[in-house]
Amino acid sequence: GGGGAPPSRGAPEFEALRQALRELATTLDDARERELEAERLRAFREVARGVAHEIKNPLTAMRIAVDQVSRTVGQSDRRAAVAIDVLAAETQRLDQLAKEFSEFGRLPEGPKSEVDLVDLLTDLGKSAVPAEVAVTVHANGESCKLLGHYDPLRHAFANLLRNASEAMGGRGTIDVGVRRDGTGLAVTIADHGTGIPEELRQRVFEPYFTTKGDGTGLGLALVRQTIEAHHGTITVEETPGGGATFSIVLSAA
Ligand SMILES: Nc1ncnc2c1ncn2[C@@H]1O[C@H](COP(=O)(O)OP(=O)(O)OP(=O)(O)O)[C@@H](O)[C@H]1O
Ligand SMILES: [Mg+2]
Known part of the structure; x- marks a missing residue:
């Protein structure tokens, strides 16, 4: 009908308010979610830094040991040679992992x-x-x-x-x-x-x-x-x- 409709209990305003409240609730949820995630990441960084640090010493010792054994075991012993190759490759992988961990623990710093x-x-x-x-x-x-x-x-x-x-x-x-x-x-x-x-x-x-x-x-x-x-x-x-x-x-x- 025409322009004469009586205001019906302020419904449009209520609807706008409800909508605003819904949006606010979503925004708050998002903020809380981001905060939680930031906290998880902080905790993870802390652990990663610790792990990287603790892995480094034993790993260095292992790599030196593997290197020494590989020099003394001749190619005559096939099985030992294969085992040494595996040890060398796996310690290399651990080393890479430790590097990534320590990198993860460090935020970019210094001059840009x-x-x-x-x-x-x-x-x-x-x-x-x-x-x-x-x-x-x-x-x-x-x-x-x-x-x-x-x-x-x-x-x-x-x-x-x-x-x-x-x-x-x-x-x-x-x-x-x-x-x-x-x-x-x-x-x-x-x-x-x-x-x-x-x-x-x-x-x-x-x-x-x-x-x-x-x-x-x-x-x-x-x-x-x-x-x-x-x-x-x-x-x-x-x-x-x-x-x-x-x-x-x-x-x-
Ligand atoms: N471009 C892409 N296309 C399809 N899937 C992807 C792509 N990039 C990432 N992913 C998915 O996201 C996962 C996580 O990627 P992320 O780079 O963090 O680890 P990753 O590649 O699995 O391991 P890493 O980076 O150590 O080699 C991947 O395993 C893959 O399932
Ligand atoms: Mg990847």
């Missing part, structure tokens, strides 16, 4: 420098993935520099490219986009691999989450830690046509 993301990603496209994987970097010529910690950022983007390459079985194309986005820089890394089922897209960032037989599950947790230390964000979606697309937003220099 100017980092050109296009240069960095172009360079990694040649060095961080096997030759059968082509990395195309799309940038529209704008300056894509930020003030940051070069080594941790390099490590983080290398991890993302390595994951992308692994998801494609070590061959194919990874499309990298870099562009200015308001006051920030947006990077997208799109692969055409297996993709990540929707219900796992949050969990892949958790420490130890892995679907790989030889994975540590620390890669993406470390990536997110580095991005957040730069006040950035990282999310993952599906690549149109299949695959995973990681989006990173960082603030520009």
Whole structure:
């Protein structure tokens, strides 16, 4: 009917209030969730640092011992030689794990420098993935520099490219986009691999989450830690046509 309808118990206002309260509740839930996650990460960092430190001494002793034994056992003893190879490879793996742990325990520190993301990603496209994987970097010529910690950022983007390459079985194309986005820089890394089922897209960032037989599950947790230390964000979606697309937003220099 016309414009003469009587105000019906202020319903529209109530509805607006209810809506506002619902939004507030969601915001609070999100904040609490983020706080919990930050706390979990802090605790994990603490443990990781401790483990890395404790592993280092016995591991060094073991590697020296393995090295000595390998010099004295001749090739005549096949079984001993094989066992020594296994020991050498496994101590090497532990050493790598200890390195990642100690890295995880350390937030980027020290002075920042100017980092050109296009240069960095172009360079990694040649060095961080096997030759059968082509990395195309799309940038529209704008300056894509930020003030940051070069080594941790390099490590983080290398991890993302390595994951992308692994998801494609070590061959194919990874499309990298870099562009200015308001006051920030947006990077997208799109692969055409297996993709990540929707219900796992949050969990892949958790420490130890892995679907790989030889994975540590620390890669993406470390990536997110580095991005957040730069006040950035990282999310993952599906690549149109299949695959995973990681989006990173960082603030520009
Ligand atoms: N580009 C991707 N495509 C499909 N799945 C991915 C991709 N990146 C990550 N994942 C999934 O997320 C999981 C966690 O990745 P993360 O890098 O943290 O550890 P990882 O790769 O399994 O082990 P590591 O990095 O130590 O080799 C992977 O095991 C995989 O299931
Ligand atoms: Mg990985």
